Amino acid sequence: MEKRKKTNVYKFKENKNSSKVRKILSINKRLGRILIAFFLILIMLIFRIGWLQIVQGAELKEEMYRQLTTSKTISPKRGTIYDSTGKALAMSAQVDTVSIDPTRIVVEDDDENVAETMTKALKEKVAKAFSEIFDLDYNETLEKVSSDSKNVTIAKKVENDKIEELKKWMEENKIYSGINIDEDTKRYYPYNNLASNLIGFCGTDNQGLWGLESTWNDVLTGTPGKVTSAQDAVQELIPYENGTYIAPQNGNDITLTIDANIQQIAEKYLKQACEENKCEDGGNVIIMNPNTGDILAMATYPDYNLNTPYTLDYISEKDWDKMSSEEQNTKLQETWNNRAITSTYEPGSVFKIVTAAAGLEENIVDSDTSGVFYCNGSQEVSGVTIYCANRAQHGSQSLRDALKNSCNPAFIQLGQKIGAATLYRYCDAFGLFDTTGFADIGYSGYSGERSGLFWELGDVKDVELATMSFGQRFRITPLQMITAVSAVANDGVLMKPRIAKEIKNTDTGAVTTIEPVEVRQVISKETAETMLDMLETVVDSGSGRYAQVKGYSVAGKTGTSEPDPSDEDAGYVSSFAAITPVESPEVVILLTLYGPKSGNYYGSTLAGPVVSQILTEVLPYLGIPSDTTDSNTTAKTKALSNVKNKTMAEAKKIIENQGFDCEISGDSDDLVTEQVPVAGTGLIEGSIVKLYSKDNDTRVSQTVPSLKGMTLSEAKAALKNKNLNIKYSGSGKVASQDITSGTSVEEGTVISVVLQD
Numbered sequence: 001m002e003k004r005k006k007t008n009v010y011k012f013k014e015n016k017n018s019s020k021v022r023k024i025l026s027i028n029k030r031l032g033r034i035l036i037a038f039f040l041i042l043i044m045l046i047f048r049i050g051w052l053q054i055v056q057g058a059e060l061k062e063e064m065y066r067q068l069t070t071s072k073t074i075s076p077k078r079g080t081i082y083d084s085t086g087k088a089l090a091m092s093a094q095v096d097t098v099s100i101d102p103t104r105i106v107v108e109d110d111d112e113n114v115a116e117t118m119t120k121a122l123k124e125k126v127a128k129a130f131s132e133i134f135d136l137d138y139n140e141t142l143e144k145v146s147s148d149s150k151n152v153t154i155a156k157k158v159e160n161d162k163i164e165e166l167k168k169w170m171e172e173n174k175i176y177s178g179i180n181i182d183e184d185t186k187r188y189y190p191y192n193n194l195a196s197n198l199i200g201f202c203g204t205d206n207q208g209l210w211g212l213e214s215t216w217n218d219v220l221t222g223t224p225g226k227v228t229s230a231q232d233a234v235q236e237l238i239p240y241e242n243g244t245y246i247a248p249q250n251g252n253d254i255t256l257t258i259d260a261n262i263q264q265i266a267e268k269y270l271k272q273a274c275e276e277n278k279c280e281d282g283g284n285v286i287i288m289n290p291n292t293g294d295i296l297a298m299a300t301y302p303d304y305n306l307n308t309p310y311t312l313d314y315i316s317e318k319d320w321d322k323m324s325s326e327e328q329n330t331k332l333q334e335t336w337n338n339r340a341i342t343s344t345y346e347p348g349s350v351f352k353i354v355t356a357a358a359g360l361e362e363n364i365v366d367s368d369t370s371g372v373f374y375c376n377g378s379q380e381v382s383g384v385t386i387y388c389a390n391r392a393q394h395g396s397q398s399l400r401d402a403l404k405n406s407c408n409p410a411f412i413q414l415g416q417k418i419g420a421a422t423l424y425r426y427c428d429a430f431g432l433f434d435t436t437g438f439a440d441i442g443y444s445g446y447s448g449e450r451s452g453l454f455w456e457l458g459d460v461k462d463v464e465l466a467t468m469s470f471g472q473r474f475r476i477t478p479l480q481m482i483t484a485v486s487a488v489a490n491d492g493v494l495m496k497p498r499i500a501k502e503i504k505n506t507d508t509g510a511v512t513t514i515e516p517v518e519v520r521q522v523i524s525k526e527t528a529e530t531m532l533d534m535l536e537t538v539v540d541s542g543s544g545r546y547a548q549v550k551g552y553s554v555a556g557k558t559g560t561s562e563p564d565p566s567d568e569d570a571g572y573v574s575s576f577a578a579i580t581p582v583e584s585p586e587v588v589i590l591l592t593l594y595g596p597k598s599g600n601y602y603g604s605t606l607a608g609p610v611v612s613q614i615l616t617e618v619l620p621y622l623g624i625p626s627d628t629t630d631s632n633t634t635a636k637t638k639a640l641s642n643v644k645n646k647t648m649a650e651a652k653k654i655i656e657n658q659g660f661d662c663e664i665s666g667d668s669d670d671l672v673t674e675q676v677p678v679a680g681t682g683l684i685e686g687s688i689v690k691l692y693s694k695d696n697d698t699r700v701s702q703t704v705p706s707l708k709g710m711t712l713s714e715a716k717a718a719l720k721n722k723n724l725n726i727k728y729s730g731s732g733k734v735a736s737q738d739i740t741s742g743t744s745v746e747e748g749t750v751i752s753v754v755l756q757d
Contacts, residue, residue, distance in 0.1 A: 193305050
C-alpha cells in the first residue's frame with residue numbers, strides 16, 4: 001500500500017511540471033512566429049522601398065513633377081498709341097489675373113464625413129474672401145470655388161492694391177493651395193474721352209473691339225509667350241529640369257499724326273456748338289495738313305470715356321434704364337462710331353469747290369467774267385423748280401460772285417455746261433468714289449471706312465445733275481470731303497490722309513516710318529491758285545465772313561444741305577470748310593453739324609463762327625505767324641519748352657528761366673512724364689506750369705470762373721487763384737472766354753479771353 005502511494009505522488013508531480021513546460025514552449029513558439037512575420041514584413045518593406053527608390057525612383061519623381069507642373073500663357077504687352085508730340089493716348093498698365101483650381105481647395109482627413117464638412121467650410125471661406133476683396137457676388141463666386149473644373153477665373157485685370165490685399169489674406173489664413181495669381185496687362189486711356197471715336201477701345205482680353213484699337217489689333221497685340229514650371233503647395237517654384245520659357249513678343253507702339261492739344265481744342269468747340277444749337281445727331285470736325293495729308297485732329301460728338309465705354313455720360317441713368325437692350329446696344333454703337341469715316345452725308349455747298357474746280361480746269365468758265373450766270377431766285381429743270389437760298393435773286397454773276405453768294409442756280413448752270421460724265425470724272429479724281437485708306441499702315445485691317453454713294457452714271461438725268469452740282473442727293477464721308485478740299489489747298493495734288501506716322505517694335509527698337517503718299521494731280525496748280533483766290537473772297541466779303549480769323553488770311557466755303565424729302569429722319573446739315581493761310585496753306589478744317597434744332601441751320605452763321613474759334617487757337621499753337629503786329633491788344637507769349645524725360649529739378653530750372661512759375665509732383669530726381677500745359681503752348685510771363693512723374697501723377701481739377709465783365713488784371717487774378725493760365729487779345733473788359741464758366745479743368749489749363757471796350 002505504501003509503494004503505490006509513493007508512485008502516485010511522483011506521477012502527480014511529474015504531470016504538473018510538464019504542463020508548465022508545454023506552456024512556455026507554446027509561448028516561445030508564438031513569439032517566434034511573430035518575429036519571423038515581423039522580419040518578413042520588414043524585409044518586404046525594405047525591398048519595396050528599395051524598389052520604389054532605386055528602380056522606380058526616377059519615374060515616380062517625374063510623375064510627381066507632372067502633377068505639380070503648371071503651364072501658363074504669358075500675355076504680351078499691348079503697344080502704346082502716342083500722339084504726334086509723344087503723349088500716350090492708349091497704354092497698358094501692369095495688372096494681375098486671379099484664378100483657382102477648385103480641386104486643390106480641399107481638406108484631407110481619414111474620416112470622409114469630416115473631410116467633406118471641413119472642405120465645404122474652406123470653400124465658403126475662400127469664396128467670401130474673393131467676393132469681399134474683388135466686389136463679386138458671393139453666390140456666383142462660391143459656385144466657381146465649388147466646381148469640378150481645374151481652372152476657373154475669379155477676377156481679371158486686378159490692380160496691385162487688390163492683389164496685395166489677397167496675398168495678405170492668404171498669408172494670415174495660411175491658405176495657398178489652388179489659388180493662382182498671374183501677371184497680365186490692362187488697357188488704360190489717360191485722357192478718357194479724348195479722340196475716343198477715333199482710338200476705340202479693347203475688351204477684357206486686351207483684344208481691340210472698336211476704332212483704331214480694332215483696325216490695328218494685329219500690330220498692337222503681339223504674340224503670347226509660355227512658361228512651364230513646377231510649384232509646391234504654397235506656390236513656391238521647385239527645381240524642374242524640363243521647365244521651359246518662351247518669351248512673349250510685345251505689341252508695337254504706334255505714333256499718330258493727331259496732336260492732343262489741337263484735338264482738345266477741336267473737341268471743346270465742337271461740343272459747345274452741338275449743345276448750344278441742339279444738334280441731336282451730333283457733329284464732327286477734321287483738321288488736316290494739306291501738304292502731307294496728316295490728320296491733326298478728328299473729333300466726333302457725342303463722345304464717350306474710353307475707360308468705361310459701356311457707360312454713356314450724356315444719357316441719364318433714368319433714360320438709359322427706359323431703353324430696351326436692343327435700343328441700348330444701338331445707342332452704344334452709334335456713339336462709338338467715328339462719323340468722319342463711317343457715316344455719309346450730303347455735303348451741300350462745300351461741294352461747289354469741286355464743281356467750280358472742274359469748270360476752271362476744263363476751261364468752261366473763268367473766275368471773273370461777268371454775266372456768265374444769271375439767278376432770278378430759282379432754276380427750272382425738267383419741270384422741277386429748284387430755289388436759291390436767296391429768293392430775292394442774285395442777278396448776273398461771275399463764277400467768283402456765284403461762289404461768294406453760294407448761288408444754286410448759277411451752279412446748276414455750270415453743271416449743265418460741264419456734263420455728268422465729266423463731273424463724275426472729277427469726283428473720281430478727287431477720291432469721292434473710293435475709301436481714302438487713311439488707317440492703312442501696310443497690312444489688311446478693317447477700319448469701317450465707307451465710300452461715297454452716287455447714282456449710276458446712266459441714271460444721272462437733268463434733275464440729278466442739277467442737284468449734284470451744288471452738293472445734294474448724293475452722299476460722301478466728311479473725310480472724303482476734306483481730302484478733296486485739301487487737294488485744292490495743295491496746288492491741286494491729292495494726298496492720302498495719314499493718321500499714323502510711325503510704328504516701333506518695342507522688342508528691337510526698330511522704327512518703321514509711314515511716309516506721306518501723293519495720290520495724283522487732280523487739277524493744275526494754276527486752277528488751284530484761282531480757286532484759293534475766289535474762296536478767300538467768300539470769307540472776306542461773302543457768305544463765309546463769319547469764319548474770319550483776326551491776323552490770318554482764310555479761304556473757305558459754307559455748306560447747308562436740306563433734308564432729303566424721301567428720308568423722314570433726315571435734318572439739315574450745316575458745314576464749313578476753311579483753308580489757311582491762303583498764301584501758303586498749312587491747315588484745312590471741315591466742321592459738320594447734323595440736325596441743328598436751334599432755328600439756325602445755315603453753314604454761314606452756324607458753322608462759320610465755330611471754325612473761326614477753333615482756328616483762332618490752333619494757328620498760334622502751330623506757330624503760324626500772324627500778320628497782326630499790334631502788341632497792345634494781344635498778349636505777348638512764349639512757347640513752353642518740352643521738358644519731358646528730364647529730371648524734375650532740371651525741368652523746373654528750364655521753365656523758371658522762361659519766366660514761368662513751376663510746380664512739381666514728385667522728387668527732384670524723378671523724371672518728368674507729363675507737363676500741363678503741353679510743350680509748345682504760348683504762355684504769358686508768370687503762367688503756372690505743372691509737372692508730373694510716373695509715380696506722382698495725381699491731377700488737381702479746378703472750376704473755371706466766370707470772367708465776363710472783368711478787367712484784364714481782375715481776370716488774371718481770378719485765374720491765378722485757381723492755378724489756371726490766361727491768354728488774351730483786345731482791350732477793355734472780358735467779353736468772352738473759350739472755356740465756359742463752371743467747367744472742370746486741370747490746373748495749368750490756359751483760358752483764352754477776348755477783351756472789348
